[in-house]
Amino acid sequence: MLGSSRISLLLMALMFGSAGGAAQSKVLQNRSGPPSRTIHLDVVVTSKPGVVVTGLSRQNFAIFDAKTPTAITSFEAVDEGKQPVEAILLIDAVNVGYSEIAQERIEVEKFLKSNEGQLTLPTALAVLGDKGLQMQGGYSRNGNLLASDLDKYTIGLREIGRSAGYYGAEERLNDSLKAIKTLASYDAGRPGRKIILWVSPGWPLLSGPGVNLARSEQDALFNQITWLSSTLREGQTSVYAINPLGVGEGVGRAFYYQQFTKGVKKPGDVDVGNLGLQVLAEQTGGLVRNSTDVSGLLRECVEDNVAYYRLSFEPAPTEKRDVYHPLRVTVARPGVTVATSTGYYAEP
Numbered sequence: 001m002l003g004s005s006r007i008s009l010l011l012m013a014l015m016f017g018s019a020g021g022a023a024q025s026k027v028l029q030n031r032s033g034p035p036s037r038t039i040h041l042d043v044v045v046t047s048k049p050g051v052v053v054t055g056l057s058r059q060n061f062a063i064f065d066a067k068t069p070t071a072i073t074s075f076e077a078v079d080e081g082k083q084p085v086e087a088i089l090l091i092d093a094v095n096v097g098y099s100e101i102a103q104e105r106i107e108v109e110k111f112l113k114s115n116e117g118q119l120t121l122p123t124a125l126a127v128l129g130d131k132g133l134q135m136q137g138g139y140s141r142n143g144n145l146l147a148s149d150l151d152k153y154t155i156g157l158r159e160i161g162r163s164a165g166y167y168g169a170e171e172r173l174n175d176s177l178k179a180i181k182t183l184a185s186y187d188a189g190r191p192g193r194k195i196i197l198w199v200s201p202g203w204p205l206l207s208g209p210g211v212n213l214a215r216s217e218q219d220a221l222f223n224q225i226t227w228l229s230s231t232l233r234e235g236q237t238s239v240y241a242i243n244p245l246g247v248g249e250g251v252g253r254a255f256y257y258q259q260f261t262k263g264v265k266k267p268g269d270v271d272v273g274n275l276g277l278q279v280l281a282e283q284t285g286g287l288v289r290n291s292t293d294v295s296g297l298l299r300e301c302v303e304d305n306v307a308y309y310r311l312s313f314e315p316a317p318t319e320k321r322d323v324y325h326p327l328r329v330t331v332a333r334p335g336v337t338v339a340t341s342t343g344y345y346a347e348p
Helices: 004-016 021-032 098-117 143-151 169-188 215-234 251-260 277-283 294-303
Strands: 039-048 061-065 068-070 074-079 086-092 118-129 132-135 140-142 194-199 237-243 288-290 307-313 323-331 337-339 343-346
Touching (some): 039 061, 039 215, 039 323, 061 307, 086 098, 086 169, 098 118, 098 143, 098 194, 098 294, 118 143, 118 169, 118 294, 132 169, 140 143, 169 194, 169 215, 169 237, 169 277, 194 294, 215 237, 215 277, 215 343, 237 277, 237 294, 251 277, 277 288, 288 294, 323 337
Parallel strands (some): 086 118, 086 194, 194 237, 237 288
Antiparallel strands (some): 039 307, 061 068, 061 323, 074 307, 118 132, 118 140, 323 343
C-alpha cells in the first residue's frame, strides 16, 4: 500500500505532468471569471439496455437539486436528426494483462465489424498503452475502416512493463488520469453530446487504511475532482466503464469503487478512489458494466445514446466556489431508467 510520500509524488505528476495540463489550466483560468451559473444536463431515458425512450415532454421530467424541486428553464429532445452523439472507444492496455488485451481486441473488432461495419454513432478509436494515450485517426461510421486501423496498431496492444518487470500501481493510476483529463479537455471543445467507452477493469484506486493524505494533498485532489466533474458535465461527456474481465474478476475488486461514488463535499473528505473510472462513469450518467461480452456491451451503450433530452435549470445562489450539490432527475413513466449527472459544483 502506498504511503503519503509516494502519493505526494503522484499528485505532483497529476497536477503538472498531464498531457492535458495546458488545456486544464486554461479551463481553470476561464472558471476564475464570471461563469454561467446555468446548469445543463443531458438525460438518457431507457426502458431496458439499448432501448431508448423517446417522445417525452418537459412535463414528464422533474429535477431535484439537493433534494429540492427545481424549475426546468429549457428543454430539448435531441436525436440523430438534430445532432449525432460522438463516441470515443478506448482500449486500455495499461490496466489489464496481455491475454486480456488480446481478447479485448477481438471483442472490439467484433463490435466494429458488426452490422456490416456500419456504426450507429460517429466513433473514434483511442489506445492507452506504454506510449500514453494515442488517438487512431478521426471520427467515422465505417467500422471496417476503424477495425483496419486497429489491426495496424498491434504493437501498442501489449503488456506494459518496466525495466524491473513490474508496472507500479501509482504509475498506472497516473497514466490513466492523464488520459481521462486529456479526453475531457478534448471533448469540451467539441459541440454536442459525447461518450467515452472505456474498455477496462479500471485503474488502481490506491485507497484504504494504509494511505494517508496530508491536507495539501487533499486540496490538490479536490481541485482535480471539481475540475474533472465540471469539465465532463459542461462538455456534455459521459463515461462508460466496460469491464472485460466479467466473472473472472473477484466480486470485492469489481465493486470496491461503490464506496467512493457519492460526491465529495470538501477536501477533508477526499480519497484517491473518488477519481476511479467506475466512479466517474456513475457520476457522469454513464454506465458501469461487467461482462466478457464486450461487443454486446458496446452495442448497448451506443444504442442508449441514439437520442437524449437536454434540460437546464438555474441553481440557487451560493457564496462560495465549488459547493457540491447532489442531483436527481425523475421521469413520470413507469419502468424506465434515467441516467444523467449525479451532481455539480456550484459557483457564486
